[in-house]
Amino acid sequence: xxxxxxxxxxxxxxxxxxxxxxxxxxxxxxxxxxxxxxxxxxxxxxxxxxxxxxxxxxxxxxxxxxxxxxxxxxxxxxxxxxxxxxxxxxxxxxxxxxxxxxxxxxxxxxxxxxxxxxxxxxxxxxxxxxxxxxxxxxxxxxxxxxxxxxxxxxxxxxxxxxxxxxxxxxxxxxxxxxxxxxxxxxxxxxxxxxxxxxxxxxxxxxxxxxxxxxxxxxxxxxxxxxxxxxxxxxxxxxxxxxxxxxxxxxxxxxxxxxxxxxxxxxxxxxxxxxxxxxxxxxxxxxxxxxxxxxxxxxxxxxxxxxxxxxxxxxxxxxxxxxxxxxxxxxxxxxxxxxxxxxxxxxxxxxxxxxxxxxxxxxxxxxxxxxxxxxxxxxxxxxxxxxxxxxxxxxxxxxxxxxxxxxxxxxxxxxxxxxxxxxxxxxxxxxxxxxxxxxxxxxxxxxxxxxxxxxxxxxxxxxxxxxxxxxxxxxxxxxxxxxxxxxxxxxxxxxxxxxxxxxx
Numbered sequence: 001x002x003x004x005x006x007x008x009x010x011x012x013x014x015x016x017x018x019x020x021x022x023x024x025x026x027x028x029x030x031x032x033x034x035x036x037x038x039x040x041x042x043x044x045x046x047x048x049x050x051x052x053x054x055x056x057x058x059x060x061x062x063x064x065x066x067x068x069x070x071x072x073x074x075x076x077x078x079x080x081x082x083x084x085x086x087x088x089x090x091x092x093x094x095x096x097x098x099x100x101x102x103x104x105x106x107x108x109x110x111x112x113x114x115x116x117x118x119x120x121x122x123x124x125x126x127x128x129x130x131x132x133x134x135x136x137x138x139x140x141x142x143x144x145x146x147x148x149x150x151x152x153x154x155x156x157x158x159x160x161x162x163x164x165x166x167x168x169x170x171x172x173x174x175x176x177x178x179x180x181x182x183x184x185x186x187x188x189x190x191x192x193x194x195x196x197x198x199x200x201x202x203x204x205x206x207x208x209x210x211x212x213x214x215x216x217x218x219x220x221x222x223x224x225x226x227x228x229x230x231x232x233x234x235x236x237x238x239x240x241x242x243x244x245x246x247x248x249x250x251x252x253x254x255x256x257x258x259x260x261x262x263x264x265x266x267x268x269x270x271x272x273x274x275x276x277x278x279x280x281x282x283x284x285x286x287x288x289x290x291x292x293x294x295x296x297x298x299x300x301x302x303x304x305x306x307x308x309x310x311x312x313x314x315x316x317x318x319x320x321x322x323x324x325x326x327x328x329x330x331x332x333x334x335x336x337x338x339x340x341x342x343x344x345x346x347x348x349x350x351x352x353x354x355x356x357x358x359x360x361x362x363x364x365x366x367x368x369x370x371x372x373x374x375x376x377x378x379x380x381x382x383x384x385x386x387x388x389x390x391x392x393x394x395x396x397x398x399x400x401x402x403x404x405x406x407x408x409x410x411x412x413x414x415x416x417x418x419x420x421x422x423x424x425x426x427x428x429x430x431x432x433x434x435x436x437x438x439x440x441x442x443x444x445x446x447x448x449x450x451x452x453x454x455x456x457x458x459x460x461x462x463x464x465x466x467x468x469x470x471x472x473x474x475x476x477x478x479x480x481x482x483x484x485x486x487x488x489x490x491x492x493x494x495x496x497x498x499x500x501x502x503x
Contacts, residue, residue, distance in 0.1 A: 104241040104366050111231060117291040121224040122249060124184070124284025127277035128220070129257020132156075134273030135194065135211060137265040142198050152207050157445060159215035161438045168219055168434035172427055175298045176226075177289040180218040184285040187217040191278040195271045217281070220288065221250055222433035229421060229429060230296035243417055244365025247410045248358045255354030259347060296429075308432035311423045314480065316439045318376075318416055321474035323443020324450070325383060325409070328466040329353070331451035333402065336390055336460035349399050356406030364411045372478055375415045379408035380471040387464035405467075443470075 109115050132153050139149035170179045190213025197206040228242035261273035289295075333353075334346045385401035417436065424432035447470065454463040 104238070105245065105362075108238060108241055108245070113291050113294040114231070117224070117227060117288055117294050120284045120287030120289075120291070121220055122253070122284070124220045124281050124288055125224075125249060125253045126257050126260070126284075127281045128217075129254040130261040130273055130277040130280075131191070131214060133258045133261040134265055134277055137262065138195070138198055138270045138274055139207065141265070141270040142201075148204060148207070152211050154445070155208050156211040156214055157441060159212040160217070161441060163215040164217075164219060164434050164438055165431055167216055168222060168430040169428070171218065171223065171430045173298065176218075176223050176295050177292060180220075180223060181285055181289050183216040183218050184281055187214045188278045188282050190214040190216075191274050195274055199271065218285070219430065219434045219437055220285070221246060222430045222437065223288070225417070225421075225433060226296050226429045227294050231294060239421075240369050240414070240418070241365040243414050243421075244361050244410070247414050247417070248361035248365075250413075251354045251358040251361060251406075251410060255351050255358065259351070262347070298427075308424050308428050308435055312420060312432055312435055315416065315419055315423075315478070316435065317477040318372075318474050319436045319439035320443040320446075321470045321477060322409070322412065322416070323440040323445075324447035324470035325379070325443075325467045325474075326440070327444035327447025327449075328451035328463065328470065329383075329386065329402075329405070329447075331448045332390075332455065332460060332463035332466065333386070333398075335451075335455040335463065336398070337395075339460050340393075340395070342395060345395070349395075349402060352399050353402040353406035353409075356403040357410040360407035361410030361414065364414060369415060369418065370411065372412075372415050372419065373475065375408070375412040376471070376475045376478060379405075379412045380468065380475060382408040383468040383471040387461065387468055390461045390464050408471075 109118070135153050135156075136146070136149040139152060140146045143149070167179065167183050170183075190210050193213065194207060194210035196202075197210055225243065225246050228239065228246070232239040232242060257277075261277065264272040264276055330350060333350055337346050337349060382405045385404055386398060389397035389401040417433070420432050420436055421429065447466065451463045451466050454466060
């Protein structure tokens with residue numbers, strides 16, 4: 001008798017064991033007939049389904065039962081299936097295009113809402129590099145006193161060191177939108193008051209009071225980092241990329257901000273820099289705070305548990321030393337170039353250091369994070385290059401040395417900030433990062449003053465030893481504080497308000 005043609009079915013439709021569906025072999029006889037092939041029933045066993053790859057994204061396996069034999073056909077790839085009609089028609093199959101893997105930054109900004117809050121963040125962050133230069137140029141230009149201008153900006157810096165941690169604590173307790181926008185508005189009003197007082201030749205004390213009001217400016221960089229931390233919780237690699245981007249954004253804004261302020265104050269009118277910075281701050285903060293979907297949730301006020309100051313106490317000397325590096329390098333470079341009749345080149349030469357740091361930060365975000373000892377050691381070594389170039393008396397060598405030295409700062413800051421994220425009590429992240437920024441600003445002030453003294457008493461070349469020494473001292477400071485553990489790329493320890501750790 002002829003055998004009935006077998007019918008095939010795909011594995012996802014099968015479930016009872018193959019033995020249950022195989023026809024029993026009849027006794028051997030001349031009249032034995034081959035039973036018709038039957039398809040696998042919907043009750044196919046789970047083991048067969050697992051073997052066929054059903055439900056796991058694998059290609060279906062073709063099966064048939066013929067007599068007492070289970071026939072399994074090899075799976076056909078989608079590319080081969082698509083090419084079969086072309087081969088049948090005598091045409092060459094079209095090449096299969098493989099989707100390119102997205103880079104880390106493309107994946108980062110593919111998250112909903114990230115592009116919008118980053119745009120607002122950059123708008124509001126750019127004025128951070130504009131206010132100081134604009135105030136100095138405006139006051140010195142209208143009042144004819146750099147001493148008064150420097151004293152006013154120094155007062156604003158001291159007020160920021162006192163007020164900023166409290167502003168950040170309020171942001172953590174009540175939310176970014178509720179606190180950051182009113183605080184930014186107060187800062188904008190202080191800037192406008194400064195412009196009016198300078199224009200109307202008001203008493204000097206009004207300048208100090210007006211500029212001190214700008215101390216309420218929220219730490220926009222810290223708030224942006226807090227959003228990334230909230231969105232990327234449980235994804236350490238993406239979080240590392242986000243923190244590297246934030247550091248690169250810091251460098252970019254502090255590189256472009258002073259240049260933009262100087263152009264506005266000289267090419268337009270003396271108050272243009274301050275007014276533009278105020279407008280950018282308010283507009284950027286409005287855009288940033290309007291993106292409520294990415295805002296971290298407000299946690300219960302952590303009245304107990306370890307404070308950020310206590311948690312970061314051993315790490316603050318590292319940020320202080322890093323600030324000394326920034327402040328002393330800037331003053332030493334400006335003084336050295338001015339002493340050689342190249343004062344006009346100060347801006348472009350210093351921009352090279354910021355550009356190197358910005359580029360290194362972006363590249364570092366695509367790499368595996370390194371430990372704090374490695375980053376501090378690299379920074380200490382590279383900070384000695386400007387001193388060697390200054391001793392050689394070569395401007396191109398100094399420019400290249402500053403570019404290389406800048407490449408060490410961003411990875412160091414990213415790695416140090418990762419320690420802040422790992423050790424700050426949950427719900428007080430903005431406060432902790434603001435404390436770190438305050439330590440950096442204090443170091444910048446101390447480094448600028450110390451470098452000025454070295455320039456006056458020992459010359460500009462000797463002043464370049466200060467940033468190298470500060471970078472070298474940061475390494476034992478980190479070791480003494482016990483912050484030498486390499487940041488993990490698998491888990492992140494978060495200390496909650498109750499004092500428990502979780503990963």
